[in-house]
Amino acid sequence: MTTLTAALPHTDSDGVLLLAVLLSIGVIVLLITRLKLHPFLALTLGSGVLAAVAGAPFDKLLGSFATGFGSTVSSVGLLIGLGAMLGKLLADSGGADIVADTVLRRSGRRMLPWSMALIAAVLGLPLFFEVGVVLLIPIVLLVARRGNVPVIRLGIPALAGLSVLHGLVPPHPGPLVAVDALKADLGVTLALGLLIAVPTLVVAGPLFARFAERWVGPLALPPAPVATEKPERTPSFAAVLTTILLPVVLMLGKALADVVVDDPKAGPQRVMDFIGSPLIALLAATLLAMFTLGRAAGFTKDRISTTMEKSLAPIAGIVFIVGAGGGFKQTLIDVGVGNAVSEWSAKWHISALLLGWLIAVLIRLATGSATVATITAAGIVAPLASGLSTSHAALLVLAIGAGSLFFSHVNDAGFWLVKEYFGMTVGQTLKSWSVMETVISVTAIALILPLSLIV
Numbered sequence: 047m048t049t050l051t052a053a054l055p056h057t058d059s060d061g062v063l064l065l066a067v068l069l070s071i072g073v074i075v076l077l078i079t080r081l082k083l084h085p086f087l088a089l090t091l092g093s094g095v096l097a098a099v100a101g102a103p104f105d106k107l108l109g110s111f112a113t114g115f116g117s118t119v120s121s122v123g124l125l126i127g128l129g130a131m132l133g134k135l136l137a138d139s140g141g142a143d144i145v146a147d148t149v150l151r152r153s154g155r156r157m158l159p160w161s162m163a164l165i166a167a168v169l170g171l172p173l174f175f176e177v178g179v180v181l182l183i184p185i186v187l188l189v190a191r192r193g194n195v196p197v198i199r200l201g202i203p204a205l206a207g208l209s210v211l212h213g214l215v216p217p218h219p220g221p222l223v224a225v226d227a228l229k230a231d232l233g234v235t236l237a238l239g240l241l242i243a244v245p246t247l248v249v250a251g252p253l254f255a256r257f258a259e260r261w262v263g264p265l266a267l268p269p270a271p272v273a274t275e276k277p278e279r280t281p282s283f284a285a286v287l288t289t290i291l292l293p294v295v296l297m298l299g300k301a302l303a304d305v306v307v308d309d310p311k312a313g314p315q316r317v318m319d320f321i322g323s324p325l326i327a328l329l330a331a332t333l334l335a336m337f338t339l340g341r342a343a344g345f346t347k348d349r350i351s352t353t354m355e356k357s358l359a360p361i362a363g364i365v366f367i368v369g370a371g372g373g374f375k376q377t378l379i380d381v382g383v384g385n386a387v388s389e390w391s392a393k394w395h396i397s398a399l400l401l402g403w404l405i406a407v408l409i410r411l412a413t414g415s416a417t418v419a420t421i422t423a424a425g426i427v428a429p430l431a432s433g434l435s436t437s438h439a440a441l442l443v444l445a446i447g448a449g450s451l452f453f454s455h456v457n458d459a460g461f462w463l464v465k466e467y468f469g470m471t472v473g474q475t476l477k478s479w480s481v482m483e484t485v486i487s488v489t490a491i492a493l494i495l496p497l498s499l500i501v
Contacts, residue, residue, distance in 0.1 A: 062100065063382060070096035070374075071422070075412040085418055086363070089370035093377045100381035110380040111373035118372025122222050123365045127358055128328040129217055134357030135335045135350075136290070139343035140280040142169055145290075146185045148283045155193055159203045162186060163251040166207025167243070171290055175212040175460065182208065183467045198259045201468055202482055206251035210486055213416060213447040214246070215239040217293065217324055219368050220420035220450060224443040227375055227424035228431035232324055233300045235440040238501070242444055242493050250485040261477040265468060278344035285338040292334060293327035364417075371418055375425025398430040399438075399445040399498055403491045406449025414458035419450035437501040441494050448490035454483045 070092045077088035093111040102109075136142050146165050153161040166182055182204045190197040212218050216225060216236050225232050300322020307315040320326060340350040396404075406423035410416060423446045431439045454461050455476065465475040 066096050066099035066381065067378070067426075069099055071409065071412065074374075074418070078418075079412075079414065084363075085415060086366040086370045089367070089374045089418070093370075093374045096374070096377050097381060102381070108373075110377040111370075113373075114376025115369040115373035117376070118223060118226065119365060119369040121226050122219065122368055122372075125217050125222055125324055125328055126219055126361055126365055126368065128325075128332050130357040130361040131354050132289075132328065132332045132335050134353055135332075135339045136169075136286070138277070138353050139339040139345070140277050141286040141289075141339050141343075143185075144280055144283050144286050145169060146182075150189060155195065158189060158193060158195055159199055159252040159255055162189070162200045163203035163207045163247055166204040166251075167211060167247060168287070168290060170208045170211030171215070171294060175208050175218075179205070179208060179460075179463055179467065196259050197265050197468060198262050198478055199255050202255035202258050202478060203247075203251035205464065205479065206247055206254070206482055206486060209451060209483060210243045210247045210250065210490075213420075213451040213486070214243050214444055214490065216297075217328060219364060220417050221443060221447050222324070223368055223372065223417075223421050224424040224446050225440075227372075227421070227428050228439055228443055230431065230439040230443050231304070231436050233297050233302075233304065233322060234436055235443050236294065236297050238437065238440050238497070239444055239447075242448075242490055242497070245493060246486055246489045249489045250482055254482055254485050258478040258482065261481075262470065262474045265470065265474075279342070281339050281342035285342060289331055289335045289338045292331040293324070296322045296327040296330065297324060298322075367415075367417060368421065371421030371425075375421055375428070378422075378425040379428060397495075397498075398427060398434065398442055399494060400491075401430070402427045402442050402446040403449035403487075403494075406446045407452040407487070410450050410452050411455075414454070414461075416450040416454075416458075416460075420446055423449065438498060441498050441501070445491055445494050448487050448494065450487075451483050451490075452487040454480050 073095050074085075074088045074092035077083040077091060078085055083091075090108070090111065094107045097107045097110065145168055149161050149165050150158070162182075165185070169182065183201070186200045186204050187197065189195065190200055213220060216222050216232055216239065221235065221239065222232075224230070225235050300318045303315045303318035303322070307318075321330070336350055340353065345353070402423055405426055406419045409422050410419035424443075427442065427446070431442055434442060461475060461479060464470075464479045465472065468475075470478070
């Protein structure tokens with residue numbers, strides 16, 4: 047049976063390919079930023095423009111898009127759904143509050159920014175950025191009121207923790223899609239991502255917060271929110287931490303087994319390959335959370351079921367955007383853009399890591415979406431990963447993720463989310479949040495490039 051992608055021609059004209067890429071990305075940018083079209087529709091139409099300009103038959107314009115959409119959703123959509131369930135149980139059971147309260151009780155006033163960064167990093171492992179913001183910002187404001195600490199001094203480390211994890215560490219959607227597109231090893235990417243994330247968070251969080259506090263000036267704290275209903279009881283800190291870290295430990299265990307055992311037929315490695323796969327690791331954590339978080343909070347079976355059901359509705363848009371990005375990526379590959387980029391990279395003598403970062407930066411600045419930037423850049427540079435070692439393919443994923451975080455501004459929904467939560471002006475948000483995102487991006491790539499010379 048012939049595939050839809052087979053109908054797409056592979057043009058040899060670099061000029062036509064360059065025009066197709068620029069025009070399709072321009073259409074996506076225009077539709078998202080000017081016409082406020084949903085990214086799913088914008089990516090779909092952009093893929094059609096790309097195929098049409100590259101010379102695809104009219105009746106096959108979206109053939110590659112459909113193939114890429116299906117393969118991406120099948121590989122990533124399940125993980126996003128499980129992550130959403132885990133995050134919802136963490137929020138509704140009071141587990142997130144337990145982590146925050148436990149760490150804050152052991153922190154002095156001077157250590158509060160570092161504590162907020164630690165809380166954000168721990169909660170940021172299983173939570174999407176937007177969910178993490180909704181959970182963390184009330185905690186930031188509460189601590190700022192009680193401790194009489196400038197809100198920016200605490201807010202920047204918290205936002206940095208969430209953003210660094212969102213851009214660099216699986217199982218977040220962007221890194222997961224990049225891992226899939228570049229055929230990188232998830233365990234190695236996770237290990238190197240954590241290695242890069244820690245110093246990046248230190249620089250962009252507690253250290254940068256000192257400068258941001260001066261640039262922004264004092265902020266009036268928003269009114270305290272009305273108290274919400276809490277669960278009958280709360281899970282223990284140890285149970286919450288065990289549940290959150292379980293998928294990370296399992297995936298790191300798989301990566302370690304691959305290095306130490308290095309025999310696919312050996313029993314221990316086969317076991318670790320199974321339980322350390324992202325789907326099984328997240329499934330195990332979600333099932334465990336039903337008991338360590340849900341039942342521990344006094345939830346009935348019906349309440350747990352309802353919580354799981356409600357967790358999926360908000361992430362439908364994310365799944366479709368990620369799937370559409372995968373479709374656009376497949377169209378890029380099938381019309382030969384990836385091979386052309388490989389040739390251009392060889393001619394210009396630009397490393398794959400720096401090229402992936404630069405492409406992600408440009409798309410991030412244009413569209414405002416870190417996820418769209420990661421997916422599109424991964425599709426463009428995918429052929430470069432075929433000749434890379436396991437560690438360098440993982441670093442390419444991280445380089446793209448770092449570029450996708452560069453300078454969030456007015457075309458990014460996260461920009462407005464942060465602005466409204468902290469009650470800042472546009473100028474204050476640019477001086478704090480936007481610069482912080484840039485610090486994360488530049489610091490990460492500055493760590494990734496020399497690391498590539500070692501591993």
